[in-house]
Amino acid sequence: MxxxxxxxxxxxxxxxxxxxxxxxxxxxxxxxxFSLGWDPFWKEVTGPLAWKSILLTIKLSIISTVVEAIVGTIIAYVLVRYTFRGKSLLNSMVDLPFSLPTSVAGLMFLTLLGPASPLGSWLEHFGIKLLYNQFAIVLGLVFVTFPFVIRTVQPLLEQLDPAEEQASFTLGAGRFYTFWKIVFPAIFPGIIAGSMLAFSRSLAEFGAISLISGNLPGKTMVASVYIYGETQNYNPEGAAAISIVLLTLSVLILWIINVLTRGKGRLA
The missing domain is CATH 1.20.5 (Single alpha-helices involved in coiled-coils or other helix-helix interfaces)
Known part of the structure; x- marks a missing residue:
């Protein structure tokens, strides 16, 4: 009872x-x-600046997710398969973006790469600008989503018996062939799940991006910054309309992850 x-x-x-x-x-x-109806909602979403901010957010989120999938998989493989000095420190530092406020991350990049910093001014001398452009947005998104792919791939790598890789090497296969045929199929679900989480997180990032992107309408203004601007302009309906687009995308991504996870469980 x-x-x-x-x-x-x-x-x-x-x-x-x-x-x-x-x-x-x-x-x-x-x-x-939708408080004002479908037509005002559609007008807000398809407005020139709003639509450009949505497309820019999706485009740069995809780019940062691809970078994260490649780099995160490599780092996860190194952390699981290799032993080296400083490994435990690197492994603990992976989660730093989770605990660090994103506005602090933006300020960190601003301090390191801004035009007033020694490195930033030196790079600008050669015509290289790393801030206040789309590259800066991708850089910020990669940083804040850094742990996702690593932490979803690591457990799958730990479950994979290294003897399978050694057997492939013994039979004369190279490292790339072994990774592609033995390792990659085993960690692919983790790469997909981590990448989707990173993409969903990128859609909503505000703190770091607002400091390093320049927030130029139609050029470097992402959707989250546009939403903030609409609230400051006393247009909560417009801000909510763009939020619905991002929220719906995030919910769809989480649903896809859930379906893939259930499918993997049934196959197991």
């Missing part, structure tokens, strides 16, 4: 959490975005 009461209490708490902290805020965004 006591166990049933405990389970019912836990279930009620979880349902209450979902309703109060997830469903109600998400529902309020959709209600606000």
């Amino acid at each position: 006591g166990n049933k009461v405990f389970k019912a209490t836990v279930r009620s708490v979880l349902i209450g959490y979902l309703i109060v902290l997830l469903l109600v805020p998400i529902g309020s965004i959709y209600l606000k975005g």
Whole structure:
């Protein structure tokens, strides 16, 4: 009897959490975005600056996700398969972007690469500008999403028996062929899941980007900065409309991850 009461209490708490902290805020965004009807919503979303900010956000998020998938997979493989001095420190530093406020990350890049910094001024002497452009946005997005692919690939690599790779080497296969035929199929679900999480996170990034992108409308203004600008311009309906686009994309991505995870579990 006591166990049933405990389970019912836990279930009620979880349902209450979902309703109060997830469903109600998400529902309020959709209600606000469509509060004036479909036509005003569509007008806000397809406005020149709004649409450009959405397309720019998606484009740069895809670029940063591809970079993250490649670099994150390499780093995960090195951390699992190799032993070297400083490995534990590097492994702990992977999670730094999770604990570091993104605005601090933006200030860090601004201090390091800004025109007033020694490195930034030296690079500008050669005509290289790393901030206030789309490259800066990709740089910021790669930093804030850095752990996702690494942390989803690492457990899969740890489950993969190194003897399978050694057997491939013994049979005369090279490193690339062994990785492609033995390692990659085993870690592919982790790469996809981590990449989707990184892409979803990139869509909503604001803190770091707002400091290093320059926020030029139609050029370097991402959707999250555009949303902030609409709230400052007393246009909550416009801000909610763009938020609905990003929120819907994020929900779809999480749904796809869930489907892939369930599929992997059934196959196992």
